[in-house]
Amino acid sequence: MPLPRLITLIVGLIAILSLSLWLIQYLNQLSWQLSYFGFFGNILLLLLIVLIGSLIAAFVYYVMVIQGGESRSSRRPKRRITTAEIPAAKSEAASSNLQAVRQQVSQIQDEVTRQALLSKSREIEANLVRGEIQVVIFGTGSAGKTSLVNAVIGRMVGKVDAPMGTTTAGETYCLRLKGLERKILITDTPGILEAGVAGTEREQLARGLATEADLLLFVVDNDLRRSE
Ligand SMILES: Nc1nc2c(ncn2[C@@H]2O[C@H](COP(=O)(O)OP(=O)(O)OP(=O)(O)O)[C@@H](O)[C@H]2O)c(=O)[nH]1
Ligand SMILES: [Mg+2]
Known part of the structure; x- marks a missing residue:
């Protein structure tokens, strides 16, 4: 885990825990007062405890999952933009075009058409050489x-x-x-x-x-x- 995220997590947890301690003290006092309300008072107390627990869980989730995901995506290597090199000589350009054509021809399903186009490209290549x-x-x-x-x-x-x-x-x-x-x-x-x-x-x-x-x-x- 990266150091800044660890520090955020620790500081956040200390803050939430001290807040919780203060809240527990407060709830303790409140429970005395709510004891007058009987069962309804206990439900209110439980809701407050669930609220504190949810707050802690949400904080941990935010630091661990969301921040972690963001830092992972920022670490992902950026796509390199490469500029296609244009061959200087015309014959070089023709050869690279022929290669590209051959690659496309090899994907043709029909055997007869593929062979005809391949022999055509070979003929063109031979002409280029000649x-x-x-x-x-x-x-x-x-x-x-x-x-x-x-x-x-x-x-x-x-x-x-x-x-x-x-x-x-x-x-x-x-x-x-x-x-x-x-x-x-x-x-x-x-x-x-x-x-x-x-x-x-x-x-x-x-x-x-x-x-x-x-x-x-x-x-x-x-x-x-x-x-x-
Ligand atoms: N006035 C004129 N007549 C022309 C010219 N070029 C060709 N001709 C005439 O047009 C006629 C046909 O010429 P070709 O060269 O045989 O034509 P082609 O396209 O080879 O004909 P095919 O082989 O039958 O397809 C001939 O009578 C030529 O003399 C031109 O520039 N001016
Ligand atoms: Mg003629």
Whole structure:
């Protein structure tokens, strides 16, 4: 028990006991006087004794339990506020993000989804290590996606034509820029929002490729339409 609480307890008890002694003396005198009232006088005396006892019990309870509880809670170590460290390098930030993603993925109940997301995160990690940047050219049919790819690569790598559906499969081209060690992979995709079964299949393929992008370039041939 801490010293200040012990002193409070002792001083309080001495005060209450001396008060009680004085009260007992007083009660003694009173009992003589109350003896005239018979049974009623004895009840009054008993009530006064119970009152004194309750006073002592309440004091001890306050010092031992309430004060003790307060001092315990004040002794409880305060929660430390730690500021999250922001990684300086982008690759470091990406790796820590990947780790966080993996932790969340491991909590997914569905085995198939979990495995798919885990393999995706491994793929991203491998890309990070390799240092390649995947740029995917995405958009509606005949918007000029392949024309953009040709312009960026600097030669006619993909077939360009007016009708929709000229590009039927994903094509990836490697671009190297002066002063940049990392390879840039540019993927041309079939168009989206085309009619027919073949068009829907091409869209599915394009959407799949788009999910692998580090950077997605959405090509529009005019004002953006609602469907786009
Ligand atoms: N006027 C104009 N025409 C363009 C431009 N870019 C492309 N085109 C024309 O638009 C048509 C479609 O171009 P593509 O590059 O094949 O379009 P795409 O998005 O690859 O088409 P799909 O592969 O069929 O989805 C071609 O006739 C191009 O010559 C542009 O900037 N201006
Ligand atoms: Mg094309």
